[in-house]
Amino acid sequence: MEHLKFNIEKLRASGLRPTRQRLAICKILFNRKETFHFTIDQLKKIAEKNIKKKISLATLYNTVHAFEKKGYLKEISLKGNKTFFDTNTKNHHHFYDEETSQLADIKNENISISNLPKIPNGKKIKEIEITIKVANNNQKQN
Amino acid sequence: MEHLKFNIEKLRASGLRPTRQRLAICKILFNRKETFHFTIDQLKKIAEKNIKKKISLATLYNTVHAFEKKGYLKEISLKGNKTFFDTNTKNHHHFYDEETSQLADIKNENISISNLPKIPNGKKIKEIEITIKVANNNQKQN
DNA sequence: TTACCTGCAAAGAGTTTGCAGGTAG
DNA sequence: CTACCTGCAAACTCTTTGCAGGTAA
Numbered sequence: 001m002e003h004l005k006f007n008i009e010k011l012r013a014s015g016l017r018p019t020r021q022r023l024a025i026c027k028i029l030f031n032r033k034e035t036f037h038f039t040i041d042q043l044k045k046i047a048e049k050n051i052k053k054k055i056s057l058a059t060l061y062n063t064v065h066a067f068e069k070k071g072y073l074k075e076i077s078l079k080g081n082k083t084f085f086d087t088n089t090k091n092h093h094h095f096y097d098e099e100t101s102q103l104a105d106i107k108n109e110n111i112s113i114s115n116l117p118k119i120p121n122g123k124k125i126k127e128i129e130i131t132i133k134v135a136n137n138n139q140k141q142n
Numbered sequence: 143m144e145h146l147k148f149n150i151e152k153l154r155a156s157g158l159r160p161t162r163q164r165l166a167i168c169k170i171l172f173n174r175k176e177t178f179h180f181t182i183d184q185l186k187k188i189a190e191k192n193i194k195k196k197i198s199l200a201t202l203y204n205t206v207h208a209f210e211k212k213g214y215l216k217e218i219s220l221k222g223n224k225t226f227f228d229t230n231t232k233n234h235h236h237f238y239d240e241e242t243s244q245l246a247d248i249k250n251e252n253i254s255i256s257n258l259p260k261i262p263n264g265k266k267i268k269e270i271e272i273t274i275k276v277a278n279n280n281q282k283q284n
Numbered sequence: 285t286t287a288c289c290t291g292c293a294a295a296g297a298g299t300t301t302g303c304a305g306g307t308a309g
Numbered sequence: 310c311t312a313c314c315t316g317c318a319a320a321c322t323c324t325t326t327g328c329a330g331g332t333a334a
Contacts, residue, residue, distance in 0.1 A: 017333055019289065040323080056291040061324070077221045077273060081298070081323065095262060110259040113272070117252040120237060123276040130255070130272050131219060134265040159308055161314065182298080198316040203299070223298065223323070289332070296325070307314070 003031045014070040016063065021055045025063050029073070035088040037076070037103035040064060076103065077129055093130035106132070145173045156212040158205065163197045167205050171215070177230040179218070179245035182206065218245065219271055235272035248274070 007026035008018040016022055028046050029036055038046075040060055047055045064085060067073040076084040078096065084103065093106040111130065119125060149168035150160040158164055170188050171178055180188075182202055189197045206227060209215040218226040220238065226245065235248040253272065261267060 017288065019332075021290075054291085057324085058292080058326085059290060062289085075221050077219050079217050079219045079225075081223050081225070083221075083223070083323085095265075097265065098268075104262060106259050110257055112256050114254050114256050115252055117248050117274075119274075119276060120246060122279050123237075123239065124279045125274055126240075126277045127275040128272065129275065130270065132261075132267055133269040133271065134261060135268045137264050137266045159313065161307075163315075196316085199299085200301085200317080201315060204314085225298085285334100287333090290330085292328090294325105294327080296323100298322085298324105300319105300321070302319080303317090305315085308312090309310100 003027070007031070010067075010072060014066045014072065016066050020051075020053075021059050022063050024051050024055065025060065029067070029087055035086060035105045037084060037086050037094075039082045039084055041082065078131070091127065093132070095132050095134050097134050099135065106130070145169065149173070152209075152214060156208045156214065158208055162193075162195075163201050164205050166193050166197065167202065171209070171229055177228060177247045179226060179228050179236075181224045181226055183224065219273070233269065235274070237274050237276050239276050241277065248272070 004023070007023055007030060010026060010030065011018045011022055024047055025043070028043065028050065029038075040057070043064070044055070044057065044060055047060070064073060068075065068085065071089055073085045073087060074089045076086050076094065078084050079098075086103070086105075088105055090108065092108045093111055095104040095106060096102070113128065113130075146165070149165055149172065152168060152172065153160045153164055166189055167185070170185065170192065171180075182199070185206070186197070186199065186202055189202070206215060210217065210227065213231055215227045215229060216231045218228050218236065220226050221240075228245070228247075230247055232250065234250045235253055237246040237248060238244070255270065255272075
């Protein structure tokens, strides 16, 4: 596993010791080709499948928040009370299927905004977040 | 108060009897020129200032959800675990100041998207939501 | 050995629900 | 009078925190 060293570096850079639990979390989050979108709950379920001994909630929150602070994960704005995270921390936007709670990235280069409105007085733009909500094509319009 | 009849209609259309509590909520939500953005918590505080007898949380949630179902209020996608509502239910977008949790509407006509990406297979667009996060201009860049 | 980490369980925050007494129609 | 509404408190969900025993370095 050549990712091992990579993940250990990531943990150390986040001020975390590379424990068995954290390495398992890293593997789930970062050793994949595609961007990964998840809630803590989903991450917990995947972790429970992948390893024998369980990982506690406290450890999951602890590790995810450390990665978020370090800029390795990003929180996504969505309705509802669950927090979604994204392993893609670059500026980009999302497709979101509310029925399945599935998120998919839109690459930033593929989309742009015209007629940007005037920013309120004394404020500057920090980030623009676009969410395109989608639904199945075959079901009746609401 | 000429809004009285208007609010009573709104309540009846939502399947709700026009009680004193609900009329007070309607007055806060709908009898204003500008769009109103709020959390249940904020609404509760305003209600407590405006009327003598308190309004219970249960009544606030009940009424707000009835209005949402009826299409008189709309939930907004944002980070964090508090639910934000908007009295503007038309398609539109927002400025959001995370420091103050203040939302402001962007009129839909003022903004548009170009180079819309391909929609995933079998899906159709339901809604596009743009959030422009702003910060104070005078503080140091993060 | 020391500082950090883990799992558990309790505590918090926001929201939902069940119910006894109260009110609109 | 009946059906619906209110306020309260309990319950629920998600997240955070405190702490005793365990582990990396």
